[in-house]
Amino acid sequence: MKNIVLFGPPGAGKGTQADVLKDKYNLIHISTGDVFRNNIKNETALGKLAKTYMDHGNLVPDEVTIEMLKAEVIKNQDTNGFIFDGFPRTESQAKALDLFLSENDQSINGMVALEVPEELLIKRLINRGKTSGRPDDQDESKIRNRFNEYQTKTAILQDYYQKQNKYFGVNGVGGIQEITDRLVAVFNEI
Numbered sequence: 227m228k229n230i231v232l233f234g235p236p237g238a239g240k241g242t243q244a245d246v247l248k249d250k251y252n253l254i255h256i257s258t259g260d261v262f263r264n265n266i267k268n269e270t271a272l273g274k275l276a277k278t279y280m281d282h283g284n285l286v287p288d289e290v291t292i293e294m295l296k297a298e299v300i301k302n303q304d305t306n307g308f309i310f311d312g313f314p315r316t317e318s319q320a321k322a323l324d325l326f327l328s329e330n331d332q333s334i335n336g337m338v339a340l341e342v343p344e345e346l347l348i349k350r351l352i353n354r355g356k357t358s359g360r361p362d363d364q365d366e367s368k369i370r371n372r373f374n375e376y377q378t379k380t381a382i383l384q385d386y387y388q389k390q391n392k393y394f395g396v397n398g399v400g401g402i403q404e405i406t407d408r409l410v411a412v413f414n415e416i
């Protein structure tokens with residue numbers, strides 16, 4: 227199995243690239259943000275809870291997110307592997323994921339990170355907000371808060387995977403196809 231964490235700050239292009247890569251490698255794409263948004267749309271209890279955090283650009287609490295992620299993995303047993311997009315976002319999530327996979331004789335092959343400068347990310351997110359309808363893309367203060375969450379809680383995961391020799395940085399600036407080609411070069415090796 228190929229289990230890959232597709233990593234990067236908000237607006238790095240994880241969702242766009244995961245869409246292409248899941249088909250190329252026949253993997254299940256799990257975006258925790260998308261799962262939360264579906265729950266919000268369907269007005270589930272999980273959605274109502276997640277919305278109170280997401281609308282402000284805050285992270286949803288770990289326990290809730292981890293349980294949801296496990297349920298998504300369990301739902302998709304018959305697969306070549308997973309692209310995790312937007313998960314893990316904290317060290318406890320990363321540890322929980324390692325433990326959960328190891329219980330099933332699995333592991334993460336690598337964290338593949340899209341590296342994009344912050345000023346470009348903000349421009350991309352404001353642009354996306356014009357069409358995505360996402361409340362957390364709509365104003366700069368929410369976007370800044372998401373970056374703050376990223377810097378304080380998520381960025382350290384680079385270290386976490388680097389220590390296991392599983393961190394692969396990829397230049398995330400350029401055309402979509404160009405970036406896909408760079409990612410494919412890494413995906414083929416891990």
Ligand code: AMP
Nearest residue numbers: 258259280283284285286291312313315
């Ligand atoms: P995304 O679609 O990945 O940008 O995620 C949108 C929002 O969903 C984030 O700003 C968080 O509020 C929430 N979210 C998504 N994934 C996670 C996660 N792994 N941990 C906590 N919150 C998350």
